[in-house]
Structure formats: structure tokens, C-alpha cells
Amino acid sequence: MTQAVNDRPGSGVLPRIGRWLAGPIPVSVVLALVVGAVFMLVAGVDPISGYRAMVSGSFGTGMGLANTLGRAIPIIGIGIGIALAFRAGIINLGTEGQAVLGALAGGFVAVYMPGPGPLVALCAMVTGVLAGAAWGLLAALLQNSLGVPILLATLLLNYPARYFSSWVIRFQLKDPSTDLVASKQIDPGVQLTALVPAGPAAEAVRRTFGPMSPVTMILTQVNWSLVIVAVLVIGAIFVNRRTRYGFEAGLAGQNPEFTRYGGVKPGPLVLRTMALSGGIAGLIGVLIVIGAPNTRMIEGHIVQTNYAWTALLVTLLALYRPLGVAIAGLFFGAIIVGSEAMGRDLGLSPQIAAVIQALVIILLAYRVALPRFRRKRQDAAPEDPPGPEPQSPAAPAAVAARTASAPTAETTETGGER
Template sequence: MSALQRFGRWLAGPIPVSVVLALLIGACFMLIAGVDPLSGYAAMLNGSFGSGPGLANTLQRAIPIIGIGIAIAIAFRAGVLNLGTEGQAGLGALAGGIVAIYVPGPAALILLLAIVTAIAVGAAWGLIAAVLQNLLGVPILLSTLLLNYPARYFSSWLIRFRLDEPTSDLVASAQIRPEVQLSMLVGRDSTLADTLRGTLGPTHPLTAVLTSVNWSLVVLVVILVAVVFMNRRTRYGFESGLSGQNAEFVRYGGVKPGPLVLRTMTLSGGIAGLFGLLLTVGAPNTRLIEGYFVQTNYAWTALLVTLLALYRPVGIVIAGLFFAAIMVGSDALGRELGLSPQIAAVIQALVIILLAFRVAWPRFRRRGRGAAGVAEAEPPLDEPPVEHSPLTAAHAPEPLGAGVTDPASATAAEPKESGR
């Protein structure tokens, strides 16, 4: 099959169709609100990618979404349903932020210590759920979801009653020293920034990105490359991917599921804690603010991104940019046309709902034909093949250790070949 044919089949698959349908339904909501859909989407596109400040804002919002999405994907790929990244990232941000604010010492050393602390605390909070499953049989799906609440309320209590800075109008801690913060890629007051503004202009995309996006972008790129390498080239990546496809096959292969779950939750929680901290200490943020991480809703947006990308790291980058662009573009839509920015949440929800329906519908049709006594054979020519999705119960596995797998398919058929 040629590359053009494969691309055409992908375009007819669940993800592109779901996105297009969600945008069409969003256009209907705009019409009901009295807004021209073409003008509305043009304003969203221009607000998110059409200007330098818009592009910088989109990238800045996409970084925590993509980072936490990668943390979720690591767990889901291994068949571990980690829904606790909100708590893991929140506590990582809290612990690392306390180190950054209150521990004295050289700025570079304090920042490194804050990062290590955030990773350790996020990993430890994830380990609680893994231990509960291994020792007591508590499903990780439930324990991680419920552990978000003590993490959320403990953080709020600590900031409000122990760390609150009386001189601030917000319920927030003291300020983080500027030298401890993750600075912009190019300092706004630096000579290079002045040169960029004078040569390219202050609103040029390159000038805006370099002077408005902090070094967490570089950290994200490093994590992304490391996770892709881990999935494709390491023993853990092979075992976790195989576990997501068929947990029983992994047991027969000599891999103990308990330690695998511990390693997976440690890695997933640690990455979530890291990006929670980067959101806190990355310029221009300067304080620990009560409820800030929860209000941003980044953890749950990252979950939607992970489902849309089918756990693929590169797909998470694309989906994360898409969702961040919708969020930034909806703000521009509200400013220019007076439409509520909540249209972004509507479109995001529609994408996932339609994706679930689009993936499940061919299976329901085949099941109905089978119940009617129709022999099941190849799908009709006008029906595109069902792609690998987190919402399907069975799918064709990818090359072992190379792609992503589906935690919902623990009973999928064993691969035809096995080997290291």
C-alpha cells in the first residue's frame, strides 16, 4: 500500500472524522449564539497561531498538557489506568515549590533540588496506588482517582494556613526568587532580545516565542525523546507495551506484573510531578497559589489528549497543540466576537465523544449482522478499518516495544511471534 493510500485511509479513520465533526457541531453552536462560524474559527486560528504572541501563548499552554499527557500515556500503555496525575503533579509542584522558595543556597543548586524533590514526591504519590493494588487488590483506576482529593485539599490547606504571604492580595506563598525560576529561552531584558526586537519586530513569531516561552519547552523535548527511546529500545518499554496488549502473555513470559506496575507508576507519577513543578517555577509564575493547578484543568485536558493520541508520544504533541490552540483561540474569540470561551470545552468534549462513537460503531454493526445470522467476513469497502483506540476492546497490536498499546485490551489474542 502506498503512502498516499495509507494517508487516505487515516483521513477516513476515527480521529480526523471526530475532529471535523466536532468542529462542525461547534459551528452550529456559534450559529445559535449569533456568530458567523467562519469568522469565529478565523478568530480562533489567528489568536492561537496567527500572531507571535498567540503562538507563544499556545506553546506555553501546551507544555504542561503534553508533559502530563506523556505521564498518563506511559501508564496506559502498560495497562495501568493512572487517573491520579492531578494529585501527583499538584503535590510535586507543592513540594518542589517549597524547596525553591524556602531553601537557601545557590540558585542553580536549589532549582535542581526542587526538580528532584518534585519528581520524588510525584513518584511516591503514584507508588501508593501501586502498592494498594499489589498488596490489597485495590484497582489503580479507583485509588489514583480518589487520591487526587487528599492531594488537592492538603495543598490548599498548607498554602492558605501555613505558607500564605500576608502582603499578597492572593492566597499564595512568598515569591520565588527570580534566579531560581526557569527563565525565558531568551531573557526579555537581554541584548539578544533587544536585537531580535530591532531586527524582526516585537511581535514576530520567533521573537515572541524566544522571549515569552521558558526553558520548560526544552525539558519537554528531552522527556519526549527519552520516552520514545524507552518505548522502542529498552527492556522496560518492550515489557510494558506487551503487558498493555496481553497481561496473561506477559505472565507466561516470566515478567512479574507487580514490579512492573511499581515501575510504571513511579515513572508516570515522577514525570507528572516534574511538569507540575515546571508550571509553578517557570517564568512568569512567581508564587504557589491556592488552587492554581486545579483551576487550570491541565491534568484532565492531558487525559483527553492522551486518549485522542492513542498513547503515542508524537501524537500527544500534536493533540496537545491542538487542544492548547482551541483554548487560546477561544479566548481570542471571546475578545473579538463576544462569544463565551467555554466553546473550547464544548469542542474538546465533542472530539472525545465522537471518537468513542466512531470507533465503537463498526463493531456494533458487525455484532448486529452476526446476531442476524449474517456471516462475518471482511468489512465493506465503504467502511474504513477500525484504528487502534483506547476505547476498543480488541485491536491489531503494533510491533512489540515500538508503538503504544491499549490498557483495555488485556484479553487480546496473543501475538503470533514473541522474542526479545
């Protein structure tokens, strides 16, 4: 019996891989790269040379790979927070503000709290989590208490968070000894150092693997945020698959009415989800501030990096799956770093990265929506008028097969929508 199941057409590994490659995500990425090549041609750049420079700049060298990981880490972290909310059917567009306030609160602790460096760093991260969670909870309370849609609440709350943080850093925390609009320097003992910090251990790594090898660059240039974000990804997978909250959140995202009938109250679920999502965003904000090579709280730094909105695109591309968020975040980080390398080598604007990212999401949305649109058109199409029509030799069999299978297909589709 098992052998018969395994021998069924389409049940092997290769057919499943083929179906995935023909699915919306790979096709959308390929089409976006094709359209990006057209933009390069318009700009007078050979697309093959452009994409070769992009791949070489992001993965072809040890420094490029380290830079790609450095860009991907905050994108993946914030993306995990967004994915947890979206999976529960809660559209959290406020991760930028949650990360900004987390960075401000945690950075304040990192700069001014006395004590041993590791303890201060831990307190800064906890403070950032609490600040981000509180800002997320505010949006949840506005929806539960006043009926303000959480999409609007989270989106609009980005602005007071952004401007309050700018005011505090510019007028209250600015260090007069620097021309930057930034706080005092963070004590090196508080910073998250590279995986292998400078010193004898780093020299040993360089002698063993070579000074510019990918292993050396990753270990000596990427800080411990990489490990923290990896733990977040694993934790999100565990929460989604092994906890009651993960089950309820996933069910609420798919069928909120059925969730209510099952006894799950939507109000508390929204509160828990927004606290978790905002807390993760706040944590990533702190990691950006105290993670080497950053040494200060700089006005507008998190907003200018655009990490939160890139993470939103990553989440949509990954369809809210934590492992998919990690892969898509690495892909988008490579596009950003590679486009910068392409700009240096070929003189092409790095904004091509934003074009490709936007095209991926637009094409993905089109590919996902197209089958539904076709199905609706088929459901709304009038029945064929009676009367004779020209038929090929195979037409009678085809008409009979369609007539026999139509009720079954309709019943199956209607049952699936319920």
C-alpha cells in the first residue's frame, strides 16, 4: 500500500520541486529580474554585467557576504514580528515606530545605565522589548476599545514615534562633542561585538582561514545579532507549530468566525499578538543601536535604513512563514548590497534594488490573485446556449467529460471556500 502511494504520479520529490518552481514565488522573482534587466538596458547598462556585479558584490566575496548578512539581520528580525501578526490576521504596519521607540528606550539604558557591560546590554534589550510591546499594545487597545482599525492605528502611530525620537535625540541627548545629531557614545563593553571580537582570537581565525575568506569576514564583521535573530526564527517556528497560541493565531488568520465559535476571544488574542510583534520590533531596534559597528543613537537612523518596510515586503514574499522570512530577508539583503556594488562598478543607481523589490511583490500579488480572478469569472460566466455547434472528432468525449465532472468540481470548490 505504501509503495502504491509513493508510486502515484506527482508524489515524488522532483515533481514537488517542479510544482514549487512553477509557483507564484519563483516566477515572480524571475519576472522581476527580467523587468529589472529592461530598466538596466534603458539606463545603458548590460544586464548580464549588472547582475554579475550584483551577485559578486553580495555573495562573491567574503566582505560582500558579511555585508549581506549585516543588512539581512534586522530585516529578518522585524519580518518575524510582522509575520507573527499577519499570520493571526492582524495587519501590523507599525513596526517602524515600534523599532524606533525600542531603539530610543533601549539606547537610553545602554548610554546612561551604570554597571557591567553584559548586564547593561541585557537591560537595554529588555527595555527595548517592553517599549516596542507597549507601542503595539496601544494600537490593539485603540481597536478593542474605540473600534479604530488596527491597520490605520499602527500605520499612523509610526509618526509620533518617529518625531518624538528625533526630538529627544536632537534636543535632549545630543552630544555637543560631535557634529552628528546623535547621543553620547555607547560604552564598548555594552556593545554587541563581532562573533569573534578583535584580538588574539580574530588573528587566529585570519591565519587559519585567510584574511578575506568568507568565514573570516563573517566571524569578524557580523555581530551577535545574527545569533539572536536565528533564535527568533527558531522560536517563531516553535510557537507556530507547538503552542496553543500558535494554533489559535493561525486559525484566526484563516477563519476568524470559526475561531470565535471555538471559544477564542479575539480581543485578548489581538493584545497578545501585538505585544509579541511590537516587542520583537523593539528588540531589533535596540540591536541596531548597540550592535557593532554602531556606537551612538543617531537621529533618524532606523527610519532612513527603511528596514521596517523592507521587512514588510519580505513577509509578503515569504507568505508569513518564519523560515521563508529568513530566506527572503537574505535575498533582499543581497539585492540591496549587490545594487550598491553595481552602482560602484557600473555607475548604475542603487535604486534599482527598490525597483526589483517592488516588482517582486507586485508580481507575486498578481500571480496569487490571478487564479481566484479566473475562478470567479468562470463561476459568473453564463451557461452555453443550447443548439448544435461544430464539433471535432474529439469534441463529444470532451463535452461528456466536462458535463460529468462539472458538478463534482463545483461541489468541491464550494466546500473548500466554506
